[in-house]
Amino acid sequence: xxxxxxxxxxxxxxxxxxxxxxxxxxxxxxxxxxxxxxxxxxxxxxxxxxxxxxxxxxxxxxxxxxxxxxx
Numbered sequence: 001x002x003x004x005x006x007x008x009x010x011x012x013x014x015x016x017x018x019x020x021x022x023x024x025x026x027x028x029x030x031x032x033x034x035x036x037x038x039x040x041x042x043x044x045x046x047x048x049x050x051x052x053x054x055x056x057x058x059x060x061x062x063x064x065x066x067x068x069x070x071x
Contacts, residue, residue, distance in 0.1 A: 022030065042050055
């Protein structure tokens, strides 16, 4: 089966529209959209991948906390 190639001009326009929308949204709205996407992504990955993602997220949070303490 042939895969359909995307029109690069259409992709660029879509990206510009998404960036323009993101500028108008508040941080709470952006966070809600991100959480919705994260839930959808986690449904499609296996448990070992979820554990790895959670482990990396925890490491990032701890690294961020350490940076704040050092300042």
